[in-house]
Amino acid sequence: MITKGDTQPESPTHPLDGVEHRLLQHIKDDPTILGLGDLEFKRALPSCRAGQISILLEDPAELSFYVVELQLGPTDDRHIIRVVERWAAESKRRSERRCFAVLVAQQIAPRYLRILRLIGRNVPLLVLELQLSEDGQRLVGSPRFTAVKLG
DSSP states (O other): OOOTTOSSOOOSSOOOOHHHHHHHHHHHHOGGGGSSOSOEEEEEEOOOSTTEEEEEEEETTTTEEEEEEEEEEEOOHHHHHHHHHHHHHHHHHTTTSEEEEEEEEEEOOHHHHHHHHHHTTTSOEEEEEEEOOEETTEEOSOOEEEEOOOO
16 A cells, blocks of 8 residues: 555556656755746555556645656556546545646657647646656666746
8 A cells, every 4th residue: 555655556457667766866856947836745656567657746826636657668558548547536535626637758759749738738747858867777867857838
């Protein structure tokens, strides 16, 4: 069971590898690196595929939550569906607060940007591109996140 402050979700199908674990730790230590404001790390959510990290962040000042679905490598249709499904579940669970969906990937193909624009009309969606420096299975330096304009 995941409790507040856990950095590694329990998942029988996919434990975090070295790069994923270090990336999650960077975000846990300083959620502001995402560029979304002064957010607090609430918990990691279970992930089932390699290269995925799911996180719940909170902005206590604005009484809002951010559901972050991060995928190493390029985004794909499963990644997009996952962020919308998680957002819908958290929005329902926390109906008194605003909830944002945040999709993060190292590459976002133009064909997916068109789909994300359509989704963004009904879902408060933020899209970030991730730049990593890796040396094999080691994360070198801090990750960088860049907002992708949907409008």
